[in-house]
Amino acid sequence: MKIPLDELPTPALLIDLAKLERNLADMAGLAAAAGVALRPHFKASKCVEVARRQLGHGATGFTCATMGEVEALLEAGIEDLVWAHQPVGPAKVRFAVRTGVTVSLDSVAAAEPLAAAARAAGVRQPYLLEVDTGMGRAGVAPADAVRTAAQLERLGGLSLRGVLTHEGHLMTYLGDPGGREKAGRRVGETMAGVAADLRAAGHDCAVVSVGSTPGAASAPFVPGVTEARPGTYVFYDGNQVALGTAEESRCALTVLTRVVSVPRGEDLAIVDAGLKAMSSDASVRGSGFGAVLGVPGVAFGKANEEHGYLTGAGGLRVGSLVSVLPNHGCGVVNMWSGAYVVEDGFAVERWPITGRH
Numbered sequence: 304m305k306i307p308l309d310e311l312p313t314p315a316l317l318i319d320l321a322k323l324e325r326n327l328a329d330m331a332g333l334a335a336a337a338g339v340a341l342r343p344h345f346k347a348s349k350c351v352e353v354a355r356r357q358l359g360h361g362a363t364g365f366t367c368a369t370m371g372e373v374e375a376l377l378e379a380g381i382e383d384l385v386w387a388h389q390p391v392g393p394a395k396v397r398f399a400v401r402t403g404v405t406v407s408l409d410s411v412a413a414a415e416p417l418a419a420a421a422r423a424a425g426v427r428q429p430y431l432l433e434v435d436t437g438m439g440r441a442g443v444a445p446a447d448a449v450r451t452a453a454q455l456e457r458l459g460g461l462s463l464r465g466v467l468t469h470e471g472h473l474m475t476y477l478g479d480p481g482g483r484e485k486a487g488r489r490v491g492e493t494m495a496g497v498a499a500d501l502r503a504a505g506h507d508c509a510v511v512s513v514g515s516t517p518g519a520a521s522a523p524f525v526p527g528v529t530e531a532r533p534g535t536y537v538f539y540d541g542n543q544v545a546l547g548t549a550e551e552s553r554c555a556l557t558v559l560t561r562v563v564s565v566p567r568g569e570d571l572a573i574v575d576a577g578l579k580a581m582s583s584d585a586s587v588r589g590s591g592f593g594a595v596l597g598v599p600g601v602a603f604g605k606a607n608e609e610h611g612y613l614t615g616a617g618g619l620r621v622g623s624l625v626s627v628l629p630n631h632g633c634g635v636v637n638m639w640s641g642a643y644v645v646e647d648g649f650a651v652e653r654w655p656i657t658g659r660h
């Protein structure tokens with residue numbers, strides 16, 4: 304395949320291969336400098352071709368959020384997986400026991416049916432105890448880790464491998480790299496402390512896993528942390544640019560769209576990328592569906608399913624091609640069945656995107 308971008312049907316999801324490769328290499332270097340294993344989150348690409356490249360850069364395995372992501376990687380023969388979610392509900396329990404994948408747990412309520420199914424199957428389900436280090440999502444409070452681990456041990460059928468956190472609260476340190484760095488180190492210290500407490504109480508705790516793109520330069524560098532699970536770094540996105548973790552030039556994922564109507568003179572241009580191309584994930588910096596690249600002053604403030612509204616769009620004509628940087632790349636890939644790979648200005652391949660809802 305060697306298609307000029309102007310010839311692609313729009314909207315089209317594009318991956319810039321050179322930028323992707325640089326992002327993968329740099330993050331692998333960062334994890335190596337920290338002396339930790341790199342277990343990228345697959346949700347950011349949902350693309351086996353990207354995953355294979357990450358393995359080529361030394362990733363030890365992957366993190367998944369959904370059953371579909373786990374399935375996609377297992378089908379591709381990639382087996383060292385952490386399913387960083389509580390497998391609650393009969394279908395997920397059966398799937399976890401059948402695959403033997405390492406899961407996240409944070410309560411007896413979530414663990415009981417899984418433990419019962421594992422006991423019935425005569426296996427011990429590996430799990431990581433999820434710890435909330437400040438995001439306020441799932442996870443036990445650090446001070447409750449030893450008590451919860453003891454409760455889960457009494458259920459039988461489970462095997463504690465270590466501890467896991469997602470330091471998603473680092474996304475709130477906009478324009479504050481020093482604060483973000485400090486908060487990231489605090490996350491690493493909290494996790495190392497929880498692991499030490501668990502070991503002192505007689506539990507195995509080989510894995511001390513932190514994970515985020517904004518925390519990748521801080522939390523994994525704390526002694527005692529063994530693993531980093533960044534995801535978004537594969538492509539970066541508008542939110543990471545707003546946060547200051549990446550420059551726009553590092554962003555490898557864009558949506559190529561075309562102006563299909565300029566209905567009321569110069570100020571409004573309608574493009575063929577709407578909600579179903581961009582997702583509706585908000586910008587951490589404000590509103591809008593993404594940043595229009597290379598056309599200063601244009602805002603992408605409104606969208607219907609297959610129409611986007613660009614305002615301040617002087618100079619755009621029917622037929623103009625426009626490149627949009629998504630706010631949150633991970634939400635966008637879930638909207639697409641495939642992405643064109645761009646090298647030297649041409650689409651050279653189309654990589655399937657798998658494990659979508």
Ligand SMILES: Cc1ncc(COP(=O)(O)O)c(C=O)c1O
Pocket residue numbers: 344366387468469514515516517532533534535536
């Ligand atoms: C459990 C878990 N680990 C790792 C990550 C990766 O973080 P990021 O998207 O900042 O790279 C996420 C992101 O949602 C997550 O939920």
